[in-house]
Amino acid sequence: MTLLSVNLNKIAVLRNSRGGNEPDICQAAQTCIESGCGGITVHPRPDLRHVRPDDVRALAAMLRGRVEYNIEGNPFAGARGEYPGLITLAREVRPSQVTLVPDGDGQITSDHGFDLRHDIERLKPLVSELLELGCRVSLFVDAGTEAFELAAAIGVQRIEIYTGPYAQAFADGQPAAALAACAETARRAQQAGLAVNAGHDLSQANLGTFKAAIPGLAEVSIGHALIGEALYGGLATTVRNYVQILR
Template sequence: MTVLSVNVNKIAVLRNSRGGAEPSVVRAATLCLAAGAHGITVHPRPDQRHIRADDVFALAELTAQQGRELNIEGNPFAPPREGYPGLLALCRDTRPAQVTLVPDGDGQITSDHGFDFVRDGERLRPLVSEFKSLGCRVSVFVDAGCDNLTLAADIGADRIEIYTGPYAAAVEAGRAEDELERCAATAHQARALGMGVNAGHDLSQANLLEFLEAVPRVLEVSIGHALIGEALYVGLERTVQNYLSLLAGPG
């Protein structure tokens, strides 16, 4: 069965836009786990635009208490700075079940491409070893159609995470077949090399089943942006009604 790890970055975006502690990232993660999610994903960035280091520590405690997995995403090459100790330091202090290495720059709005293993493989090799020495399963972010997966296996990656943004865009455009074929071929090659397969980015209720049917044996999907947006629609009516009930008074 494919497991679901819920990315709670967007809860932190909303909190940070106002300041203070609401909405609570930990409370949201607790609700996701209570609903049956298998784990929680966060992607702390050096600019602290959403998830912060203190969130990572709190979520590590929560997931450990509940026996669920924490997946920390990030760029292993990004240097530490004020408020951001660096990905390796965060993992050393929180020991997540999985770390997903992503080649995103400071200025990116969101992750939008996988690693070039010809360029970055040797830089990644010692880092992968260090993360694994902490007991972390190591996943690396890859583009569908990546032609250097042998190098990902060679540096010691346990899994790949297929970047599914182009697939989601192709679904919107009504032409998903080619992207699905690329994703399926990449997954097949990764498994042949001894790596597991995760997937994430822009997956939603509208496109998830088609993806999983075309790309079998995906171990984990990480979903955040679409899931939080869908939850707003599902929950708004009930929340408005609750307020109206309060305003109507006990009589």
């Protein structure tokens, strides 16, 4: 079955808007685990806009040996203040997976993937270090990306397809072209020996259609839509609904 990894960034956004410790990100993770998710995702950023390094460490302590832990981030963003850098955080907590994403401070959210032909040499030493730490490495890519053999050659094990354009096309009632692009990208990646993850704006409405089009889909990382839907249906119920769709 495709693994559901719940992104908890929006829990941290709500907490940070008021200060203090509520809602508690570890309690949210516990609820998600009890409701059947197979992983927890966080995406710490240098500006500390949501998940902070102390959250990354606290979650690592409670998740170890229970479910997969996926940390996303820009490996080229340097240390700043409390943020020690993505590779340093990975070295501290040894997550199951590190998803490398080329995002910057000016982006509200991740909105594009790596250009493999352009970025692969810069990524190579970082991927090597993460592999030595025992982390599985995934690269965030756009639908339509090619040259996956370059990623496989440096030890990358997975890609995560950026599904924002698919989600928008689905909302507009014309998902066929965007879905076909994702499916072809997944096929090319799998042909190169890479497993396929997906994420960004996936929801209860569009996830089933997406999964049906991607044979062998390994994992979906879902945060914004899931937490938004949980405001109406409850966190536990919403996670269970996603798990059922993936079954």
